[in-house]
Amino acid sequence: MPKxxxxxxxxxxxxFEVLHGINLExxxxxxxxxxxxxxxxxxxxxxMIAGLESVSGGEIYIDGKPVSNLEPKARDLAMxxxxxxxxxxxxxxxxxxxxxxxxxxxxxxxxxxxxxxAKMLGLTEFLHRKPGELSGGQxxxxxxxxxxxxxxxxxxxxxxxxxxxxxxxxxxxxxxxxMRQQVQKNMIYVTHDQIEAMTLADxxxxxxxxxxxxxGTPEELYKRPVNKFVxxxxxxxxxxxxxxxxxxxxxxxxxxxxxxxxxxxEERAHTLPANAKGPVTMGIRPADLTFAPKAADDQSFDLxxxxxxxxxxxxxxxxxxxxxxVEVELKSDTPIALGEKLRFEAxxxxxxxxxxxxxxxx
Amino acid sequence: xxxxxxxxxxxPYMFLAPAAVVLVFALLYPIGYMVYASFLDWSPSQRIGQAxxxxxxxxxNLLTDAAFLESFWVTIKFAAxxxxxEMVIGVGLAxxxxxxxxxxxxxxxxxxxxxxxxPIVVGLMWRYMYHPTVGIFNRTIKNLGFETGIPWLSDSTxxxxxxxxxxxxxxxxxxxxxxxxxxxxxPRSALEAAEIDGATEWQKxxxxxxxxxxxxxxVTLLLRLIDAFKVLEVIMVLTNxxxxxxxxxxALRIFRTAQEFQELGEAAAMSxxxxxxxxxxTIGMFMYTKIQEARTARMLKAAxxxxx
Ligand SMILES: Nc1ncnc2c1ncn2[C@@H]1O[C@H](COP(=O)(O)OP(=O)(O)OP(=O)(O)O)[C@@H](O)[C@H]1O
Ligand SMILES: [Mg+2]
Numbered sequence: 001m002p003k004x005x006x007x008x009x010x011x012x013x014x015x016f017e018v019l020h021g022i023n024l025e026x027x028x029x030x031x032x033x034x035x036x037x038x039x040x041x042x043x044x045x046x047x048m049i050a051g052l053e054s055v056s057g058g059e060i061y062i063d064g065k066p067v068s069n070l071e072p073k074a075r076d077l078a079m080x081x082x083x084x085x086x087x088x089x090x091x092x093x094x095x096x097x098x099x100x101x102x103x104x105x106x107x108x109x110x111x112x113x114x115x116x117x118a119k120m121l122g123l124t125e126f127l128h129r130k131p132g133e134l135s136g137g138q139x140x141x142x143x144x145x146x147x148x149x150x151x152x153x154x155x156x157x158x159x160x161x162x163x164x165x166x167x168x169x170x171x172x173x174x175x176x177x178x179m180r181q182q183v184q185k186n187m188i189y190v191t192h193d194q195i196e197a198m199t200l201a202d203x204x205x206x207x208x209x210x211x212x213x214x215x216g217t218p219e220e221l222y223k224r225p226v227n228k229f230v231x232x233x234x235x236x237x238x239x240x241x242x243x244x245x246x247x248x249x250x251x252x253x254x255x256x257x258x259x260x261x262x263x264x265x266e267e268r269a270h271t272l273p274a275n276a277k278g279p280v281t282m283g284i285r286p287a288d289l290t291f292a293p294k295a296a297d298d299q300s301f302d303l304x305x306x307x308x309x310x311x312x313x314x315x316x317x318x319x320x321x322x323x324x325x326v327e328v329e330l331k332s333d334t335p336i337a338l339g340e341k342l343r344f345e346a347x348x349x350x351x352x353x354x355x356x357x358x359x360x361x362x
Numbered sequence: 363x364x365x366x367x368x369x370x371x372x373x374p375y376m377f378l379a380p381a382a383v384v385l386v387f388a389l390l391y392p393i394g395y396m397v398y399a400s401f402l403d404w405s406p407s408q409r410i411g412q413a414x415x416x417x418x419x420x421x422x423n424l425l426t427d428a429a430f431l432e433s434f435w436v437t438i439k440f441a442a443x444x445x446x447x448e449m450v451i452g453v454g455l456a457x458x459x460x461x462x463x464x465x466x467x468x469x470x471x472x473x474x475x476x477x478x479x480x481p482i483v484v485g486l487m488w489r490y491m492y493h494p495t496v497g498i499f500n501r502t503i504k505n506l507g508f509e510t511g512i513p514w515l516s517d518s519t520x521x522x523x524x525x526x527x528x529x530x531x532x533x534x535x536x537x538x539x540x541x542x543x544x545x546x547x548x549p550r551s552a553l554e555a556a557e558i559d560g561a562t563e564w565q566k567x568x569x570x571x572x573x574x575x576x577x578x579x580x581v582t583l584l585l586r587l588i589d590a591f592k593v594l595e596v597i598m599v600l601t602n603x604x605x606x607x608x609x610x611x612x613a614l615r616i617f618r619t620a621q622e623f624q625e626l627g628e629a630a631a632m633s634x635x636x637x638x639x640x641x642x643x644t645i646g647m648f649m650y651t652k653i654q655e656a657r658t659a660r661m662l663k664a665a666x667x668x669x670x
Contacts, residue, residue: 050558052557073559073561079555079558081551081554085551085552086552087552087555087556087570088552089576098561099559102559102561132658132662133658133661133662133664146555150559
């Protein structure tokens with residue numbers, strides 16, 4: 001429930017700085033997801049919020065109060081660990097009630113709380129088992145249950161689903177989304193799985209190399225990435241990047257590269273900065289290309305289909321565009337022959353342009 | 363079953379055979395010899411074949427032998443006291459020294475030195491320290507202004523305390539080392555979870571660390587208990603069982619029965635009783651862990667089937 005702010009948060013291990021001034025505000029009852037590649041500092045940030053890791057610089061505010069010198073227990077938060085971190089010697093009920101027992105809550109209250117949460121998570125029949133006697137999915141739910149019985153204002157999750165197999169993971173993701181609707185709390189969730197991020201988040205924070213690259217709603221990040229990293233990180237299959245040149249022919253903008261010349265919609269001429277012309281990286285998502293043999297020359301790519309990856313209703317074509325790789329996602333029943341050169345129409349509104357040097361979006 | 367399959371099944375036993383042979387000769391033969399000897403009225407001047415077979419008479423004698431029963435009681439008292447003290451101090455020290463401060467590894471090394479000294483040497487060392495006039499303890503007491511020193515080795519209560527102190531000094535490091543190793547392999551994240559759940563340092567020790575170390579602690583306790591029942595050298599050098607029978611533990615009694623009283627059969631019977639007791643202890647502990655493991659395995663299997 002509280003509002004959490006990070007202000008110029010820095011973390012150093014010895015001389016090695018791993019977080020370089022993180023600034024972030026998380027609103028009340030918001031589900032925030034930190035995503036980023038391995039080693040980018042997601043866990044470190046989360047653990048600093050939890051109080052498990054000391055703060056080297058900057059400050060963390062919870063409801064406006066600086067907390068970086070407070071013990072974890074004074075911060076009113078619950079955490080779900082990647083390896084679940086259950087207490088191996090306690091049964092499920094004891095695991096879930098541990099915090100309440102430390103707070104000396106009345107026994108009847110503890111019992112009813114544990115019973116409620118166990119019912120919600122389908123753990124009722126396992127209450128007397130030890131963690132070692134549970135399967136991976138059940139352990140995961142116990143870890144979740146232990147956090148839920150706490151009734152604290154903020155929930156922290158550090159890759160809680162990453163130890164599960166694909167099927168169970170999908171299932172748990174759905175359960176989490178459901179729980180999200182029932183429980184009105186702040187949730188901060190770390191993952192490197194962009195699908196988890198997109199499906200669960202109110203706010204996604206993309207991190208890379210100890211910096212926040214961009215934050216916003218899933219849709220904002222998907223539609224308007226601020227740089228090439230974010231554009232390439234979110235979305236599956238990932239965005240295609242092609243080396244190109246931005247040219248102006250009598251007031252009309254074209255993106256020209258080897259094997260293609262695409263006219264940009266007119267509005268873009270007004271939004272693009274004047275100095276943008278020259279070498280750029282063009283980005284287009286695989287789903288923004290459609291098979292269209294009769295499309296106009298300046299609206300389409302001619303691609304040589306190399307491989308077709310069948311994934312059910314959709315297929316991903318891996319194509320060649322004069323030496324550069326382009327992926328196209330389309331319905332599996334589209335009549336496509338491998339090895340042929342085919343024409344694909346681009347949704348020109350969805351074309352992204354990035355500065356070749358700085359990789360920032362233009 | 364084909365001949366090849368049968369041969370394959372036998373292969374492991376062939377590889378085990380040499381070890382089994384060595385085991386039979388090195389371990390079972392002496393024990394068998396001792397068990398057999400315990401049924402004999404046998405003095406060292408006789409060869410074993412010449413000794414009279416007297417059935418269980420040696421054992422019957424033991425049960426009415428006040429000196430033996432006394433030594434049995436002393437042993438139990440000694441083992442209980444030293445093992446309790448060593449466990450408490452050893453685990454306590456491990457809890458205190460389980461942190462990453464500079465110089466800690468040196469300190470740990472110093473702590474385990476006593477364990478590496480030969481027991482005879484430990485006995486001699488402590489005998490000098492306990493010396494009524496020139497020993498360090500009584501000199502210190504005098505320097506502090508007290509008139510009389512403590513009769514360390516000449517009073518029956520103090521001599522028991524003296525041997526307990528020496529044993530605790532020598533064997534606490536053993537517990538310390540194992541407890542420290544166990545502590546450092548505890549799941550770090552469970553401790554972090556406890557921290558977030560609001561546990562204080564002390565609550566973490568009592569509710570998480572100690573229970574999680576329990577399997578190691580139990581084995582350590584068992585090892586120390588077995589060892590404490592067999593203790594001999596230090597006490598022999600320090601008090602030789604005296605004054606009176608106040609520090610005469612069973613091992614010393616066995617030694618004297620064989621050496622001084624020349625009753626090899628009776629000494630063998632005592633050894634057997636001791637062996638049986640220790641074996642019962644070990645098997646009991648072993649069964650307990652087996653049963654626990656089997657239960658866990660069964661539940662886990664059931665859980666995984668439900669997940670399918
Ligand atoms: N105790 C430590 N000492 C030194 N460096 C550390 C320590 N812990 C983490 N790091 C470094 O900090 C950086 C960020 O680590 P962090 O665990 O936050 O990454 P992450 O984003 O959670 O990655 P992953 O997805 O693999 O869990 C990494 O480069 C890591 O090597
Ligand atoms: Mg991590």
